[in-house]
Amino acid sequence: MLVLSDSEVRTLFTDDLARETVRSAARQFSSGEADIPARVQMRLPVDHTELLVMPGSLPGIGALGVKTVGEFPRNAAAGVPTAPATVLLFDPETGLPEAFLDGTSLTLARTAAMSVVAAExxxxxxxxxxxxxxxxxxxxxxxxxxxxxxxxxxxxxxxxxxxxxxxxxxxxxxxxxxxxxxxxxxxxxxxxxxxxxxxxxxxxxxxxxxxxxxxxxxxxxxxxxxxxxxxxxxxxxxxxxxxxxxxxxxxxxxxxxxxxxxxxxxxxxxxxxxxxxxxxxxxxxxxxxxxxxxSIGFAALDLVAARELVARARAEGLGIDVAL
Structure with missing residues (x-):
């Protein structure tokens, strides 16, 4: 399983790539090519905190995975991200974990890219x-x-x-x-x-x-x-x-x-x-x-982006391969 850190995601995820993946994910979703179930929203005991879990499948590009993102407003006082996120990709044939990405910067970049595409x-x-x-x-x-x-x-x-x-x-x-x-x-x-x-x-x-x-x-x-x-x-x-x-x-x-x-x-x-x-x-x-x-986001955005980032990371020798 390939593991990509936040810094590696930021290096690979350029503005052009972010907008390209937004357009691709939006097209696939609206044309019915993406299977994106309703997300699970779990409220946590601490005030105004929650965890969202968003699975999805895009058979056309061989993407199967799940994105998680939290809302932890108190993190701001500690100087850490208030919306920590991860993306886990699976092999669509075997279901085995294929890649794990820190999704925090990915979420920030793809959300901004989606807003830019909408503004266009x-x-x-x-x-x-x-x-x-x-x-x-x-x-x-x-x-x-x-x-x-x-x-x-x-x-x-x-x-x-x-x-x-x-x-x-x-x-x-x-x-x-x-x-x-x-x-x-x-x-x-x-x-x-x-x-x-x-x-x-x-x-x-x-x-x-x-x-x-x-x-x-x-x-x-x-x-x-x-x-x-x-x-x-x-x-x-x-x-x-x-x-x-x-x-x-x-x-x-x-x-x-x-x-x-x-x-x-x-x-x-x-x-x-x-x-x-x-x-x-x-x-x-x-x-x-x-x-x-x-917009509130949808898993197709993250899965299309993650699939492309993994391909580019392997081509450039980035990330760490972890044996399971």
Whole structure:
């Protein structure tokens, strides 16, 4: 069994590869080529902690495996990842373990890449301004991925923990990206072409009345039916609403489900990312009009990425082979 460390995953998983695997996974899922059962969500005794287990199979590329990811907010105080993750691949013929990957950086990179791919279809051409609500690991990974993909001229960030917002801004600055910390979400999103919400908030944090008329709003944080980062009013008036998977991000998160429950949106009007990627459903049709993308992640993303990373690692002599 090949074991890949977090540093090896980061070395191999380039922006181009991340976006390529997102498109491939989205296409395969929306076309019915991926068997992705519902994930298991286990609440843990410590407040606001949980463990998610997500199995999946993609016969077309010979990928069979399971991804685990935790939510441990208290880890931030210890300076360790708040969303530790792993990916285990099996030989689809024998069921024997084939590879084990540290999935923490993989999760950050593929989530940011998914948001970038969504923005390619839902944001205005050549977006130049980005607003981020939240200051965890996903905030920094999104700022970096969007700055490398789009000609950003202004990046703003806000968080309920101001110190973390400044720390994220400083980390981005060290990489050559200037980030302004704002006092509140309304100030952050004002005029922004793209708005990212990456929080553990239980109630909406993206102020609908402060959004630009053409904003692309992307929610990646809330992942329970009773929680929502994006107001139902925003979703209801959006010109296009899309999700990574309907089953996951409609049934598994409140952002879209609440608007549907109010009768402001029909389930059939919500597009999947794979449909945008293939052109089966159009993305943004005009400069004006809000667009919304909601994702909670799905195992196909991790399995497609892991399969490619293992192939590249073997070609480059990376990783450690462990005898079982």
């Amino acid at each position: 279809h839902l944001a205005v051409d050549r977006p130049t301004s980005l607003a981020v609500i939240g200051a965890g690991g996903q905030a920094l990974s999104h700022i970096e991925a969007f700055a490398r993909r789009f000609p950003l001229e202004r990046v703003r960030i806000t968080s309920r923990t101001r110190e973390r917002a400044h720390a994220t801004a400083a980390a981005a600055s060290a990489g050559g990206i200037a980030v302004e910390v704002t006092a509140d979400a309304a100030s952050a999103v004002a005029g922004a072409d793209i708005v990212i919400s990456a929080t553990t908030a239980r109630r909406p944090v993206v102020p609908d009345d402060a959004l630009a008329a053409h904003a692309c709003v992307i929610g990646i944080g809330a992942h329970s039916p009773e929680h929502a980062e994006i107001e139902a009013a925003t979703v209801a008036r959006a010109a296009r609403v899309a999700v990574d998977t309907r089953r996951g991000s409609i049934d598994g998160a409140g952002d879209i489900a609440q608007a549907i429950g109010l009768g402001a949106l029909r389930r059939d009007d919500v597009a999947e990312l794979g449909e945008l990627v293939t052109g089966a459903v159009p993305g943004r049709a005009a400069h004006d009009g809000i667009t919304v993308f909601k």
